[in-house]
Amino acid sequence: MTRWRLTVEFDGGPFSGWQRQDGAPSIQQSIEEAIEKMTGEQVRLHCAGRTDAGVHGLAMTAHVDIAKPLDAHRLREGVNALLRPDPIAVLSASEVDDEFHARFSCTGRRYLYRILNRRAPPTLLRGQVWHIGQDLDVEAMAEAAKHLEGNHDFTTFRSVQCQSDSPVKTLDSLTVERVGEEVHFHVAARSFLHHQVRSMVGTLSLVGRGQWNPADVKDALEARDRQQLGLNAPPDGLYFVKALYPED
């Protein structure tokens, strides 16, 4: 039995999310079925961070155990061929030792959130950005974001379906920058609560629109109350960028 580490890119648009679900297409199911077709084995894929419906992946890390002897090149090429026409691609495959676990070995996760900030709606970027026509105040959003960095009880920014044991997390960094017609949020932490990134970005967007002051974000955080959430941003603009491991 060999443990394989996979790096996966996907367009989350057509999927109900990463995790396998009855009667709904998922990234996990598509990849597992491609590997099963290739190997004749029933396999189980584990990932660094399960994504919601519509959320994209630039370099999601996953692992899977396969008994059949394979080389990395053949595994990657074979799975990619079998994944067609799903918009999922294995960027790389490598053998890892049995200690490696895509979820439990992961020591850091990076997300990107993209807002298309212009009057005209997206065309080529449809489904890949959140469109906000009103000009956003990036400096105010950056100031507000500072209140969210650090170790906090993020109950306000947590989905009611969140299964995490504790609402206390350490947000390593949350930076905001204008990139051409877009506004990008770069988010880094060891781990996140369910909907945390989208809840933070949605709330910061109210600051960008001038409806909230930066201090209102601090108040909402300290309230530890989901009712104080400003807004949950749509999944379209969210990208799982990468997972960090001690061995990298």
Added chain:
Amino acid sequence: MTRWRLTVEFDGGPFSGWQRQDGAPSIQQSIEEAIEKMTGEQVRLHCAGRTDAGVHGLAMTAHVDIAKPLDAHRLREGVNALLRPDPIAVLSASEVDDEFHARFSCTGRRYLYRILNRRAPPTLLRGQVWHIGQDLDVEAMAEAAKHLEGNHDFTTFRSVQCQSDSPVKTLDSLTVERVGEEVHFHVAARSFLHHQVRSMVGTLSLVGRGQWNPADVKDALEARDRQQLGLNAPPDGLYFVKALYPED
């Protein structure tokens, strides 16, 4: 009657091209119908360069004459609302004088061609790049591209359906650069023959793969024979970037 200049962005994927055709969706028809719904007038849209099926536009210039008094903001917003769900957006609208003609006043056209050059197929960029898995030699392609710059008879790189009076054109510049996982071709000329950019990029890709030498491109050009064409690149990677006008 007011002449309006429009800057238009579009995802060419779902369309049979810019130009109106019976029984096939076109960008021209979608925009004309949106303006007709808004104004109650029959209008005719002219553009800087008609694009083929699957070719994209980042900032296509077009013009249209409208009798109904409108302001630029209302025209742009109204047309964009009526264009839904087509992936077409009016980025800007401005009044111009009657001398302005999107096609005949245009003194320069810029195209971009994007190749995704990595083993794994595209996911988020599907339909928006040409995927080539084999590692391309960018230096060799750049050297070959130099043979195409300048004033030449481009018969070799011209579609049999081309309606241009003459195959002689001046290619102002054709540069090639690696941008992350992509290879970009930046192409500039006053005007182009039908399929010229795709024919040049397709042929240069053979140099990038090592199947042709840079000098073979010179020979193909000098042959003035469509049969000597290396390859016509697919439309997916082609973008009309912008049109230049003396008044800008």
